[in-house]
Amino acid sequence: MTSIPILKERESQIWQKGETPFSITCDKHSLAGAISQRACVFCGSRVVLYPIADAVHLVHGPIGCAAYTWDIRGALSSGPELHRLSFSTDLQERDVIFGGEKKLAAVLGELIDRHRPKAAFVYSTCIVGIIGDDVAAVCRKVEREKGIPVLPVHSEGFKGTKKDGYKAACDALFRIIGTGPINDISPQSINILGEFNIGGEAWIIRKYYERMGVQVVSVMTGDGRVDEIRRAHGAALNVVQCSGSMTQLAQMMEEKYGIPHIRVSYFGIEDMSKALYDVAERFPDNPEIMARTREMVREEIAAIRPELAEFRKDLEGKKAAIYVGGAFKAFSLIKALRHLGMRVILAGSQTGNDEDYEMLRDLCDDGTVIVDDANPLELSKYIIEKDADLVIGGVKERPIAYKMGVGFCDHNHERKIPLAGYVGMRNFAEEVHRSVSSPVWRFAPRRGAKLEKTEVTPC
Amino acid sequence: MLLRHTTKDIADRKALTVNPAKTCQPIGAMYASLGVHGCLPHSHGSQGCYAYHRSTLTRHYKEPVMAATSAFTEGASVFGGQANLVQAIDNIFTVYNPEVIAVHTTCLSETIGDDIPQIIAKARSDGKIPEGKYVFHANTPSYVGSHVTGFSNMTKAMVDYFAETNGKKAKTLNLIPGYVEPADMEEVRRLAETMGIQTVMFPDTSRVLNGPMTGKFKMYPDGGVTIDTLKTAGSSMGTVAMGRIASLAAARALDSKCKVPCQIIDLPIGLHGTDAFVDALRRMAGVNVPDRITYERGQMVDLIADMHQYFHGKRVAIAGDPDQVLAMAKFLVSLDMKPVYMVSGTPAGKKYVKSLEEAVKDLGDEVKIQVPGDMYLLHQWIKNDPVDLLIGNTYMKYIAKDEDIPLVRYGFPILDRVGHSYLPSMGYKGGIRMLEKILDALLDRKDRDSSDIDMELVM
Numbered sequence: 001m002t003s004i005p006i007l008k009e010r011e012s013q014i015w016q017k018g019e020t021p022f023s024i025t026c027d028k029h030s031l032a033g034a035i036s037q038r039a040c041v042f043c044g045s046r047v048v049l050y051p052i053a054d055a056v057h058l059v060h061g062p063i064g065c066a067a068y069t070w071d072i073r074g075a076l077s078s079g080p081e082l083h084r085l086s087f088s089t090d091l092q093e094r095d096v097i098f099g100g101e102k103k104l105a106a107v108l109g110e111l112i113d114r115h116r117p118k119a120a121f122v123y124s125t126c127i128v129g130i131i132g133d134d135v136a137a138v139c140r141k142v143e144r145e146k147g148i149p150v151l152p153v154h155s156e157g158f159k160g161t162k163k164d165g166y167k168a169a170c171d172a173l174f175r176i177i178g179t180g181p182i183n184d185i186s187p188q189s190i191n192i193l194g195e196f197n198i199g200g201e202a203w204i205i206r207k208y209y210e211r212m213g214v215q216v217v218s219v220m221t222g223d224g225r226v227d228e229i230r231r232a233h234g235a236a237l238n239v240v241q242c243s244g245s246m247t248q249l250a251q252m253m254e255e256k257y258g259i260p261h262i263r264v265s266y267f268g269i270e271d272m273s274k275a276l277y278d279v280a281e282r283f284p285d286n287p288e289i290m291a292r293t294r295e296m297v298r299e300e301i302a303a304i305r306p307e308l309a310e311f312r313k314d315l316e317g318k319k320a321a322i323y324v325g326g327a328f329k330a331f332s333l334i335k336a337l338r339h340l341g342m343r344v345i346l347a348g349s350q351t352g353n354d355e356d357y358e359m360l361r362d363l364c365d366d367g368t369v370i371v372d373d374a375n376p377l378e379l380s381k382y383i384i385e386k387d388a389d390l391v392i393g394g395v396k397e398r399p400i401a402y403k404m405g406v407g408f409c410d411h412n413h414e415r416k417i418p419l420a421g422y423v424g425m426r427n428f429a430e431e432v433h434r435s436v437s438s439p440v441w442r443f444a445p446r447r448g449a450k451l452e453k454t455e456v457t458p459c
Numbered sequence: 460m461l462l463r464h465t466t467k468d469i470a471d472r473k474a475l476t477v478n479p480a481k482t483c484q485p486i487g488a489m490y491a492s493l494g495v496h497g498c499l500p501h502s503h504g505s506q507g508c509y510a511y512h513r514s515t516l517t518r519h520y521k522e523p524v525m526a527a528t529s530a531f532t533e534g535a536s537v538f539g540g541q542a543n544l545v546q547a548i549d550n551i552f553t554v555y556n557p558e559v560i561a562v563h564t565t566c567l568s569e570t571i572g573d574d575i576p577q578i579i580a581k582a583r584s585d586g587k588i589p590e591g592k593y594v595f596h597a598n599t600p601s602y603v604g605s606h607v608t609g610f611s612n613m614t615k616a617m618v619d620y621f622a623e624t625n626g627k628k629a630k631t632l633n634l635i636p637g638y639v640e641p642a643d644m645e646e647v648r649r650l651a652e653t654m655g656i657q658t659v660m661f662p663d664t665s666r667v668l669n670g671p672m673t674g675k676f677k678m679y680p681d682g683g684v685t686i687d688t689l690k691t692a693g694s695s696m697g698t699v700a701m702g703r704i705a706s707l708a709a710a711r712a713l714d715s716k717c718k719v720p721c722q723i724i725d726l727p728i729g730l731h732g733t734d735a736f737v738d739a740l741r742r743m744a745g746v747n748v749p750d751r752i753t754y755e756r757g758q759m760v761d762l763i764a765d766m767h768q769y770f771h772g773k774r775v776a777i778a779g780d781p782d783q784v785l786a787m788a789k790f791l792v793s794l795d796m797k798p799v800y801m802v803s804g805t806p807a808g809k810k811y812v813k814s815l816e817e818a819v820k821d822l823g824d825e826v827k828i829q830v831p832g833d834m835y836l837l838h839q840w841i842k843n844d845p846v847d848l849l850i851g852n853t854y855m856k857y858i859a860k861d862e863d864i865p866l867v868r869y870g871f872p873i874l875d876r877v878g879h880s881y882l883p884s885m886g887y888k889g890g891i892r893m894l895e896k897i898l899d900a901l902l903d904r905k906d907r908d909s910s911d912i913d914m915e916l917v918m
Contacts, residue, residue: 030506030530033547035555040507062566062601063476063804064483068511070854082464084857085835090476091602096570107475115464126505126567127602130536157505158531158567376523377555380676395514399523405674446674 010034013373018366025372035375038350042125043069044165045155047413048245049121049172050083051075051196052224056117058087060104060135061125065157066090073413075196077223078203082117091127101133108142108150118226119149121172129156149176149226162325163244163351170249173220173229177253180227182234188283189215191235191259193250194242195266197222198413201420205266208276208421212293213286220246233257237282239264239275244326244351265328266420267411267428268336269304273297300422308339311429314437316341318389323371323379323397324411327352327360333392333411334363340429345386348374376400384446390436405444407435462861465835467842477835478854480778481804484599484609486512487638488563489526491613494644494662496683497558499551500526503544503573504565519872520641520668520880525678527551527560531567540573541581548579548594549587557679559686562596563613569600593686595620605805606871607705607780610638615708617661621686622693624717629694632744633719634660635709637702637726637782638871639885641665641682646883647701647727650737653751656744659692660684661709669880693717697743699736702726702782704807726782727885728893729790730759736886755887762894763794769901769918774825776800778837778851779870781807781830787850787869788818790893796848799825800840802832834858848900865900869893 012025030036046069050057059066066088077083089107091100104122112120120142124135135152143150151172155165190209195202202222209216217235218228238250238261250261262282264275280293320342322333327349334344347360348371360370369382380400383391391401394412401408409431411419419428442448485502489512492500502509509528516524527550529535529543544562551560562575575596582588597616599609614635634651636644645665651658666682692698692713698721700710710721722743727736733756741748763770773796777784781803788798798819812830819826827840834851838858845862849855852870859866868876869884883889902918909915 030528031546031550032530032543033501033527033550033554034530035525035527036506036510036530038506039510040505043507043510062483063479063481063605064485064508064511064566064601066476067479067482068515070478072514080464081462085462085464086478088476088479089474090479091566093600093603096566096600096602103474106473110472110475114466114470126531126536126565127570130567130570157507158536159533161506376525376676377678384675396510396517396524399517399521400676402521403523403672403674403676405672444672444674448674 010378014369014371014378017361017364017368017370030373035377036350036373038373039162040157041160041162041165041168042123042155042157044162044245045123045153045169045172046165047073047196048166048169049153049221051077051221052119052121052226052229053077053083054080054117054225055119055121056082056087056111056115057121057123058089058108058111059123059125060089060100060133061091061123061127063088063090065123065125073196074198074416075222076198076200079225082115087111096127096131099131099133100128101138104133104135104138105142108138109145112142112146112148117148119151119176121151121153123153123155125155126157129159149179151175161351166245167248170246170252173249174252176226176229178230178233178257180230182231185217185231185234186215187236188213188286188289189217189235190237190239190279191217191232192219192222193238193240193261194246195219195222195420199415199418201266201418201424204418204421204423208296209279211296212276212280213289214279214283220249233259235259237261237279239279241266242326242328244328263328265332267329267332267424269301269339269422269425270335271332272421272425273301304422304426307426308429311433312339312341314433318342318436319345319386320390320392321346321379321383321386321388323348323374323391323393325350325394327356329411330360331363336425336428339425340432342390342432344368345388346371346379346382348372380404390432405441405447407432407438407441409435462838462857465838465842465861467839469836469839469843476833478838479804479833480802480837480851481605481607481780481831482515483566483601483606484604484612485509485563485565485601486515487606487609487611488561488597488599488613489524490516490638490664491610491662492561492563493524493667494664494683495559495561495617495689496685497679498561498683499555499557499559499678501547501551501560501562502526502528502565503540503562503575504529504567505531508565515872516668518874521877522668522670522880523676524668527555529568536567536571539571540568541578544573544575544578545582545585545587548582552587552589552592555678557592559593559595561613561616562594563599563609564596565599566601569598593620607638607782607805611705611708614662614706615712617689618692618709618712618716621689622713622717623690624693627694628696629691631657631659631691631695632740633692633695633698633713634658635698635700635706636660636663637700637705638780639701639726640883641667641669641880642883643885643889646886646889647736650752650886651740653749654737654740654744654746655749656740656746659688659695661689661692693719695719697721699724699739699743701736702786704781704805704811725789726786728783728786729890730756730763730793731789732786733885733887733890752887759887759890759894762891766894766898767795769898770794770796772797773848773901774799774846775848775850776837776841776846778802778834778855781805781811783870785811785815785818788815790890792819792821797822797825799827799846800837801828801830802834802837803830804833806831838862848897865904867893867896867900
């Protein structure tokens, strides 16, 4: 497998720690013809806004874009389920020739009359950018008629990368923020940004903050509600997870409303605790918050520590390859894996920037390969060369890992259990353990014989 | 209730599509391309398209799905995608080294008006296509038809580009299996071989998307029809094309290009469907039906006889692709069941709707058919007058759960169960598998709903 060639233009996007001085190229549009694992602008907007459950999400374009994003992300709602339906203008050839504005207006009207949503998001797809529909104008008109926010999301697929999609989503959210009453909001209050309630994670995080005595004004966008987002400008602090998607919104809110923001991660013990302490520190006038935080963190860690120690016994010395969307998540995963005694032999992301990769370099051990926007051949090359026991990635990486006889943990849309928070760390450890120590790998042609020799049979 | 937003009242919808029973052309083209040996499908459009197609196919088959993209940027969208595609072809052959690249278009490149044959010719004259390698293409605008249309177009492209004739007829029969599972393609070939017939089947995704675990990641699995074999399709003595909507175009093209006579039949699903298939093979190849096949048929009839009282009068709702829905409806009618509601998102034409109506004409005015139609409408019908069984893809599970009706998963995509890629639903063996699935669903429900007194041990 060592003979797998690397595209010349991609050589600068791969770096191995310990060999040469650090340099990696990123933030680069994928090469034509490269098998990237990346997606498009629309995808970025769609995943960010999708969890808002009392809004309708209308995809303006041919059917595909709506079909592929129909309930693909387990973003849970405690109330309405509008977000899990798939609405499309299903553009046809005649619409492409004569324009889709009339159809869009008709569909929006129908949709709003039937479902009485709190807001409507209208996603522009590639074709809309080419035929030149004035989506914003249609939205304005319908907004006036129906009396709810109707927000154009400028997410034409070809107009950049997934990151530009995040930006378009932030722009749409920014238009709703500042339109709700804020008189009853506590001075010790936050917005949770970049948390999408996959497997109920936002509920866990929200509860932590509430136990600390901090009011959560809105979550963007997990289990999201339009009326909460309208009030988001009343919060004292923005706490931003998943740096890629929501930092821009936090910056916009800082500029307009003077709300400061901090970046956090909720994965792993260190990062989870740091997030809570960082928030508590922002409210020095109320020392009880910090006191409660300390106590809570102690309790939560004590509750999971014995189990983690058990998992660690089996996982000590195992090797992991991490390939995720945002680099920020990779940091947390490296730390979390260390807790389990595991080493990271490859770390990569689809969307990391210079700063991210420098941090990644500092975190990694010697010999770790760092990649930006990797393709499956590169991933498989290093997974075999470095003899990984586990791959952490998304939907497209899973079967590649399995084909090679390597365990897998989905840390993306398809995770079914919460991996955030302390309970999430415990779940993560369990899931990693379950996959790495599965007896199935003993039947794998490449690894089986070796595993049989070196390992004690699990009880 | 997940679909609580579905209303019982059926208001007339003019433009809006909710919960589609279809997706867009390119994914069907990608699936067909994977049925060519050593082929890398290439999506000429934005990065998101192919990311979604790969993800969806991966979720359905639980296998790595390789494809490349032109990764359109704003520049490409203004000035045309020629530079991107030529560069992509160069990169792909340099790094990923496939035997053949199958280019399909997207709504974006179609609307811009890229001339793919001209671009391929340019790549060839620039020396970007190595000796002995191939690039072919299909136009698959997302705003026309559905994924089935894309599959059909790509299958026809295989004929247009490769089939050739030297005036002599070989003793082979062409099989065009339609948009079906790899296991089904395997099964129709097995039936033909059992009859002593040599076949040329295209596309053929068996051993591509249902392969074994090997401990290695193989970009080009062993299966798929080779280009050399495809070329011989023009010399075959006849073509059996299964499923009018998916396979007619390729069969017709072969007839007019190489004068290979064709017979179009329904998908060989159920007794009549498979009988027609076997009969077509028998007549075209001039062979007798061997005992082995008569025996398999007899087993299927035996099973139906054993359990016929449980099928009687059961009302069924089907959603899926046109060829599947039609063949399944006929199958169910032959079982004394009542396929009363049927939708397909694919616009399949008046002739198709007529044949579907004809298939269920004896069921009277209970029947409701909508083609193109969506699952929202199907759900509304069910709310007004329920059915005993649902047959369709994974998205039907919402209706199944909300209305508490058993579901047999069938069609594309199936995102939450396995088996469909390994075990056929076509042929007599496949028929027995479908009967087992239908009976399991009905009888499990009967057991569940029985009172303690009525619970039966023997059924």
